[in-house]
Amino acid sequence: MVLDNIPYIPVADGIDWTVDKITDWFSWLFDPIKDGFGWLLDNSADYLSMVPPIVIIILVAILAFLLSGKKFGLAAFTIVGLIFVHNQGLWEELMFTFTLVFYASLISVLVGIPVGILMSKSKLAENIITPVLDFMQTMPAFVYLIPAVAFFGIGMVPGVFASFIFATPPVVRFTNLGIRQVSKELVEASDAFGATGNQKLFKVELPMARRTIMAGVNQTVMLSLSMVVIASMIGAPGLGREVLSALQRADAGPGFVAGFGIVILAIIIDRFTQNLNKEK
Amino acid sequence: MPIKVENLSKIFGKKTKEATKLLDEGYSKEEVLEKTGCTVGVNRATFEVEEGEVFVIMGLSGSGKSTLLRLLNRLIEPTEGSVEIDGQNLATMNKEDLREIRRTKMSMVFQKFALFPFRTVLDNAEFGLEVQGIEKEERTQKAKEALDLVGLGGYVNQYPSQLSGGMQQRVGLARALTNDPEVLLMDEAFSALDPLIRKDMQDELLDLQETMKKTIIFITHDLDEALRIGDRIALMKDGSIVQIGTPEEILINPANDYVEKFVEDVDRSKVLTADKIMKRPETVDYDKHGPRVALERMREQGLSSIFVTDRSRNLKGYVTAEDARKAREEGVSQLSSIMKDDMPTVDLETSIQDIFNIIHDAPVPVAVTEDGKLRGVIVRGAVIAALADGNEVNGDGA
Numbered sequence: 001m002v003l004d005n006i007p008y009i010p011v012a013d014g015i016d017w018t019v020d021k022i023t024d025w026f027s028w029l030f031d032p033i034k035d036g037f038g039w040l041l042d043n044s045a046d047y048l049s050m051v052p053p054i055v056i057i058i059l060v061a062i063l064a065f066l067l068s069g070k071k072f073g074l075a076a077f078t079i080v081g082l083i084f085v086h087n088q089g090l091w092e093e094l095m096f097t098f099t100l101v102f103y104a105s106l107i108s109v110l111v112g113i114p115v116g117i118l119m120s121k122s123k124l125a126e127n128i129i130t131p132v133l134d135f136m137q138t139m140p141a142f143v144y145l146i147p148a149v150a151f152f153g154i155g156m157v158p159g160v161f162a163s164f165i166f167a168t169p170p171v172v173r174f175t176n177l178g179i180r181q182v183s184k185e186l187v188e189a190s191d192a193f194g195a196t197g198n199q200k201l202f203k204v205e206l207p208m209a210r211r212t213i214m215a216g217v218n219q220t221v222m223l224s225l226s227m228v229v230i231a232s233m234i235g236a237p238g239l240g241r242e243v244l245s246a247l248q249r250a251d252a253g254p255g256f257v258a259g260f261g262i263v264i265l266a267i268i269i270d271r272f273t274q275n276l277n278k279e280k
Numbered sequence: 281m282p283i284k285v286e287n288l289s290k291i292f293g294k295k296t297k298e299a300t301k302l303l304d305e306g307y308s309k310e311e312v313l314e315k316t317g318c319t320v321g322v323n324r325a326t327f328e329v330e331e332g333e334v335f336v337i338m339g340l341s342g343s344g345k346s347t348l349l350r351l352l353n354r355l356i357e358p359t360e361g362s363v364e365i366d367g368q369n370l371a372t373m374n375k376e377d378l379r380e381i382r383r384t385k386m387s388m389v390f391q392k393f394a395l396f397p398f399r400t401v402l403d404n405a406e407f408g409l410e411v412q413g414i415e416k417e418e419r420t421q422k423a424k425e426a427l428d429l430v431g432l433g434g435y436v437n438q439y440p441s442q443l444s445g446g447m448q449q450r451v452g453l454a455r456a457l458t459n460d461p462e463v464l465l466m467d468e469a470f471s472a473l474d475p476l477i478r479k480d481m482q483d484e485l486l487d488l489q490e491t492m493k494k495t496i497i498f499i500t501h502d503l504d505e506a507l508r509i510g511d512r513i514a515l516m517k518d519g520s521i522v523q524i525g526t527p528e529e530i531l532i533n534p535a536n537d538y539v540e541k542f543v544e545d546v547d548r549s550k551v552l553t554a555d556k557i558m559k560r561p562e563t564v565d566y567d568k569h570g571p572r573v574a575l576e577r578m579r580e581q582g583l584s585s586i587f588v589t590d591r592s593r594n595l596k597g598y599v600t601a602e603d604a605r606k607a608r609e610e611g612v613s614q615l616s617s618i619m620k621d622d623m624p625t626v627d628l629e630t631s632i633q634d635i636f637n638i639i640h641d642a643p644v645p646v647a648v649t650e651d652g653k654l655r656g657v658i659v660r661g662a663v664i665a666a667l668a669d670g671n672e673v674n675g676d677g678a
Binding site for chain 2: 183188189192193195196199203204207208210
């Protein structure tokens, strides 16, 4: 057979080697990130857990009420949902999961929007970045956990890292799309009145693309949440870890209860980010 | 001379050099496309626009008129040629200078208004000054003045989506005027409006122009609009300017078949017929009257010639004031000896289009007859007014 004559290509070894080398070469970078960011994550989650749950529930409910245009639906759901989580003894896990999602999506958005802007401005950048995004999104999320552990050990930091890779593409894509969709006449108008590139971006393109970008942010946040749950496999604390341990013990009850907690958090986060988009 | 355009060309595609060469050798737009794959957007446009002039660039879609307008403020980069404004060549200047020109000397009004939907009417009007970094107070004041000018002083806090199309375009106009530019570029500014509003806006623009005296370059595909508002009109076809002239010159003396077709395409010229624009004729009676009466009537009515009929109003001919005067001095009493009969005559149903073709080299007004009887006269002005105005220019009966 012809095919058998092609010698085996050691792709896996190559990647192993690369990951090892990156771990070695960039340890000066990864180690401080691991320590510093780990410290920030731990402290944030701890402080959040120290706030009396009732205070958080009331604050979130008020925010829900205001964000949803002074309607009671979301606020009521928030109160009932959060009380349920507390009642099931998963409050601290919820706080950890929320902290992870918050930081992971924050980083994704902070990196993703500028990259999206770059893509929208340069055809070359778009041609290069698009396949990278495709790769990032289609590779099974679990795979990212492996180098994440190599770079950052176990715990919350590699979870955030893996989540960043998995969850950033939507906000990049939507930012690019949103800016490219700004009508040609509006772009011409801002040029015709002598706006500089930055003025055009901040005064016309970003405001026009705001809704599309926010839809991307919503997607990114939801993907972060799903990844943060998976990240429990590499020791990230939170609701995901409860699901994982229930799975390992084949214990349906606690598994579903922790799952409900994730669903409740997901719905609250989703509605919050969507209402943020509708506002005004 | 605020704007002087010379040999301005835009060729879209990769082999622009080759395409330019082919154009120089006289190949047509289609041939250039076939040979090089390049689309000729604008082909060596040359014209000058006077200060305070309304210069209309007219053409069908695809004629390159919008491209030409965008070459003037370099929203599209020219392939060749120059655009001089106040002695500076816009086509070659650096980005900073270009931005300065766009900020202070040229403003643009867009076909679909291009208002910023997330900004209030006032903030939209302020945009031009805002990007210049003008203080909020000053720019608000100037924007309000511009909005007052277009009659939107009471809508400053509304959003564009809350306004009608006509009002939105007023905001677009106010936004362009806030900068107090020398030149206004208007890209089919009224084409998206319904006909009645469009006419209002045309009138309003002309009213504003009375006081503003801006140099306006106005793009349109609508001949009526061009005739109404243009001091001069440039007609474009396939990227080239085929004729530049006053509305009258364009109508009376179409430079080629294309222009003639365009003029022909004015619907009204087909619909309107002689009886709609003719006036009651002044006549003298062939049997009764002599040169003296003819001359007197011409003097009264301010005419240079008068038609001659018989008792039952059958058209016999015409006499000119000059001939009548001569006849009076020589003591000739018969009209028949000085009467000429080479006047153009048409039927009641003759279309304006046909009259138009007859009238521009006729020595006297066109006579409208029915079974040989004179029913009315048509003067050159009435034809042009009818073509230009859209109103039926009815005489006082026939």
